[in-house]
Amino acid sequence: xxxxxxxxxxxxxxxxxxxxxxxxxxxxxxxxxxxxxxxxxxxxxxxxxxxxxxxxxxxxxxxxxxxxxxxxxxxxxxxxxxxxxxxxxxxxxxxxxxxxxxxxxxxxxxxxxxxxxxxxxxxxxxxxxxxxxxxxxxxxxxxxxxxxxxxxxxxxxxxxxxxxxxxxxxxxxxxxxxxxxxxxxxxxxxxxxxxxxxxxxxxxxxxxxxxxxxxxxxxxx
Amino acid sequence: xxxxxxxxxxxxxxxxxxxxxxxxxxxxxxxxxxxxxxxxxxxxxxxxxxxxxxxxxxxxxxxxxxxxxxxxxxxxxxxxxxxxxxxxxxxxxxxxxxxxxxxxxxxxxxxxxxxxxxxxxxxxxxxxxxxxxxxxxxxxxxxxxxxxxxxxxxxxxxxxxxxxxxxxxxxxxxxxxxxxxxxxxxxxxxxxxxxxxxxxxxxxxxxxxxxxxxxxxxxxx
Amino acid sequence: xxxxxxxxxxxxxxxxxxxxxxxxxxxxxxxxxxxxxxxxxxxxxxxxxxxxxxxxxxxxxxxxxxxxxxxxxxxxxxxxxxxxxxxxxxxxxxxxxxxxxxxxxxxxxxxxxxxxxxxxxxxxxxxxxxxxxxxxxxxxxxxxxxxxxxxxxxxxxxxxxxxxxxxxxxxxxxxxxxxxxxxxxxxxxxxxxxxxxxxxxxxxxxxxxxxxxxxxxxxxx
Numbered sequence: 001x002x003x004x005x006x007x008x009x010x011x012x013x014x015x016x017x018x019x020x021x022x023x024x025x026x027x028x029x030x031x032x033x034x035x036x037x038x039x040x041x042x043x044x045x046x047x048x049x050x051x052x053x054x055x056x057x058x059x060x061x062x063x064x065x066x067x068x069x070x071x072x073x074x075x076x077x078x079x080x081x082x083x084x085x086x087x088x089x090x091x092x093x094x095x096x097x098x099x100x101x102x103x104x105x106x107x108x109x110x111x112x113x114x115x116x117x118x119x120x121x122x123x124x125x126x127x128x129x130x131x132x133x134x135x136x137x138x139x140x141x142x143x144x145x146x147x148x149x150x151x152x153x154x155x156x157x158x159x160x161x162x163x164x165x166x167x168x169x170x171x172x173x174x175x176x177x178x179x180x181x182x183x184x185x186x187x188x189x190x191x192x193x194x195x196x197x198x199x200x201x202x203x204x205x206x207x208x209x210x211x212x213x214x215x216x217x218x219x220x221x
Numbered sequence: 222x223x224x225x226x227x228x229x230x231x232x233x234x235x236x237x238x239x240x241x242x243x244x245x246x247x248x249x250x251x252x253x254x255x256x257x258x259x260x261x262x263x264x265x266x267x268x269x270x271x272x273x274x275x276x277x278x279x280x281x282x283x284x285x286x287x288x289x290x291x292x293x294x295x296x297x298x299x300x301x302x303x304x305x306x307x308x309x310x311x312x313x314x315x316x317x318x319x320x321x322x323x324x325x326x327x328x329x330x331x332x333x334x335x336x337x338x339x340x341x342x343x344x345x346x347x348x349x350x351x352x353x354x355x356x357x358x359x360x361x362x363x364x365x366x367x368x369x370x371x372x373x374x375x376x377x378x379x380x381x382x383x384x385x386x387x388x389x390x391x392x393x394x395x396x397x398x399x400x401x402x403x404x405x406x407x408x409x410x411x412x413x414x415x416x417x418x419x420x421x422x423x424x425x426x427x428x429x430x431x432x433x434x435x436x437x438x439x440x441x442x
Numbered sequence: 443x444x445x446x447x448x449x450x451x452x453x454x455x456x457x458x459x460x461x462x463x464x465x466x467x468x469x470x471x472x473x474x475x476x477x478x479x480x481x482x483x484x485x486x487x488x489x490x491x492x493x494x495x496x497x498x499x500x501x502x503x504x505x506x507x508x509x510x511x512x513x514x515x516x517x518x519x520x521x522x523x524x525x526x527x528x529x530x531x532x533x534x535x536x537x538x539x540x541x542x543x544x545x546x547x548x549x550x551x552x553x554x555x556x557x558x559x560x561x562x563x564x565x566x567x568x569x570x571x572x573x574x575x576x577x578x579x580x581x582x583x584x585x586x587x588x589x590x591x592x593x594x595x596x597x598x599x600x601x602x603x604x605x606x607x608x609x610x611x612x613x614x615x616x617x618x619x620x621x622x623x624x625x626x627x628x629x630x631x632x633x634x635x636x637x638x639x640x641x642x643x644x645x646x647x648x649x650x651x652x653x654x655x656x657x658x659x660x661x662x663x
Contacts, residue, residue, distance in 0.1 A: 168330070172415075175415060176338055179408050179411050180338075180408065186407055214298070215315065217305055219300070219302050
C-alpha cells in the first residue's frame with residue numbers, strides 16, 4: 001500500500017517536472033511560428049515598397065520563411081498529438097497551429113502571384129491591405145506568449161476584429177475600383193485581383209486565429 | 222460526513238436551479254441570432270425587388286443587422302466558454318455560432334458589393350439564389366428553438382441539403398450564362414460575379430449550419 | 443455485490459462483442475467513401491483524355507458517384523454520432539467524413555463546370571492538376587484501411603503534402619499563363635479558371651484529409 005502510494009507520488013512528480021518543460025518548448029515553437037509571420041509580412045511590405053530592387057531575393061526569402069513555418073507547424077502538431085498533457089485544449093491547439101499556417105500560406109501565395117504575374121506595383125488600396133496584415137502579424141506575435149492573460153487577449157481580439165472589418169470594406173472597395181477601370185486592361189486587372197484576394201484571405205486567416213485565441217483564453221480557469 | 226452530503230446536495234440544487242436559466246438565456250440569444258438572419262435575408266430580397274426605391278436605407282439597415290448579429294455572436298461565445306455546464310457539446314456550439322455568423326457575413330458582403338458596384342438589377346438566377354437564402358434563413362430560425370426534437374431537425378436538414386444542391390447547380394449555370402455573354406461587358410459581368418459568389422457562399426454557410434445542427438441533434442441522448 | 447460485479451462483467455462482454463462489429467462496419471463505409479473518390483478521379487481523368495467520346499455518359503456517372511458518396515457520408519455521420527463507442531475521437535471522425543465529402547464535391551463541381559461551360563479541352567497544366575488529384579485519391583483510399591499503422595500514415599502524409607505543394611505552384615503558374623493570353627478570349631479564359639479553381643480546391647481538400655488522418659494516427663496509443 002505504501003509502495004503504491006510512493007509510486008503514485010513518483011509519477012505525479014515526473015508529471016510535475018515534465019509538464020513545465022513541455023509547455024516551455026510548446027510556447028517557444030508557437031513564438032517562432034508567429035515571429036515568422038512578422039518576417040513574412042515585412043517581406044510582403046518590402047515587395048510593395050521597393051519595386052524591382054532586391055525583388056527576386058525577397059521572393060526567395062518569403063518562400064524560405066514559409067518553408068520554416070511549415071516545419072514548425074509539423075513539430076507543433078506532433079507535440080500536441082503525442083503529449084499526454086497539453087497546456088490547452090487539444091482541439092484549440094490544432095486550430096491555432098493550422099490557423100497560423102493559413103496566415104503564412106496566403107501571404108506566400110500573394111508573393112508567388114506577384115512573382116508569376118510579374119506585377120511591378122500594387123494599387124494603393126492593396127498596399128493598405130499589406131499594412132493591415134503587417135499590423136495583424138505583430139499583434140499575433142505579441143499575444144501568443146501571453147495566452148493566459150485575459151485582458152491582453154481581449155485588447156488583441158478587439159483590435160484584430162476592427163482591422164479585419166476595415167480590411168473587408170477596403171477589399172470590396174478595391175474590387176469596385178479595379179472593376180470600373182479601363183476594360184482594355186482586363187487581364188492586368190485580373191492579375192491584380194489574384195494578389196488582392198490572397199491578401200484578403202490572409203486577413204481572414206488572422207481573424208480566425210484571433211477567435212481561436214479568444215476561445216483558449218476564455219476557457220482558462 | 223452529513224455536512225459533506227448536505228453541501229453536495231446544496232451544490233446539486235444550485236446547479237439544478239441555475240442550469241435551466243442559463244440554457245434559456247442561451248436559447249434566447251440563439252433565437253435572436255437566427256431571427257436576424259431572417260431580417261437580413263428580407264433586406265437582401267428587398268434590394269432585388271425594389272430597384273432604387275429605399276436602396277440606401279436598406280443597405281444601411283443591412284449593415285446594422287450584421288452589427289447586431291456580431292454582438293450576439295460575441296455574447297454567445299463568451300457564454301459557451303465561461304459556462305461550467307453548456308446545453309450541448311462546447312465544440313458544436315462554437316461551430317454553430319460561428320456558422321450563423323458566416324451566413325450573415327456573406328449576406329452583408331453581397332449587399333456591400335451591390336452598393337460599391339452600384340448594380341441596379343441582378344440577373345434572374347441571382348434573384349433565385351436570394352430566394353433560396355431567404356428560405357434557408359426561415360428554416361434555420363424555426364429549428365434553433367427545437368434543437369432537441371430529432372424529427373424536426375431531420376426534416377430541416379433534408380430540406381436545407383436539397384436547397385443547397387439546387388443553389389449549387391443554379392450557381393454554376395448562372396456563371397455559365399454570365400461567361401457566355403457579350404465580351405464587351407466583361408467588367409459589369411465580373412461585378413455581378415462578385416455578388417453571385419457571396420450569395421453562393423451564404424448558401425454553403427447555411428448548409429454547414431444544418432450539418433452542425435444535425436450533429437448536435439444526433440448526439441442528444 | 444456479486445450481482446453487481448456480474449452485471450458489470452456482462453456489460454463489458456456486450457461492449458467487447460459489439461465494438462469490433464461496429465468498427466468493421468465503420469471502416470467498410472470509410473473504404474467505400476474513399477473508393478468512390480478514386481472512381482470520381484478516374485471519370486475526371488477520362489473527361490480530360492477523351493474529348494467528346496462518351497462525354498455525357500461520364501458526366502452523368504460522376505454525378506451518380508457524388509450522390510452515392512453523399513449517402514455514405516450521411517451513414518457515417520449517423521454512425522459516429524449515435525455510437526456509444528467510436529474507433530477514434532468523434533471530432534476527428536466528423537472532420538474526416540466531411541473532408542472526404544469536400545474532395546468529392548469539388549471534383550463534381552469541376553465536372554459540372556466542364557459541362558455547363560461546354561469546354562472540350564483543358565490546358566495541359568489543368569490536366570496535370572487532374573493527375574495529382576487521381577494520385578491523391580489513390581493514396582487516400584489506400585490509407586483509410588490502415589489508419590492505425592503510423593509508418594504507413596507518415597509516408598502518405600508526406601506524399602500528399604508534396605503533391606499539394608506541387609499542385610499549388612502549378613495552379614498559380616496556370617493562372618499566370620491564362621491571364622497573359624489573348625485578351626479577346628477573356629470569357630473562355632474565365633470559364634477555364636472556374637474549372638481550374640475547383641481542381642485546386644479539390645487538392646486542398648485532399649491535403650486537409652491528410653492532416654486529419656495524421657492527427658488521428660498520432661493520437662493512437
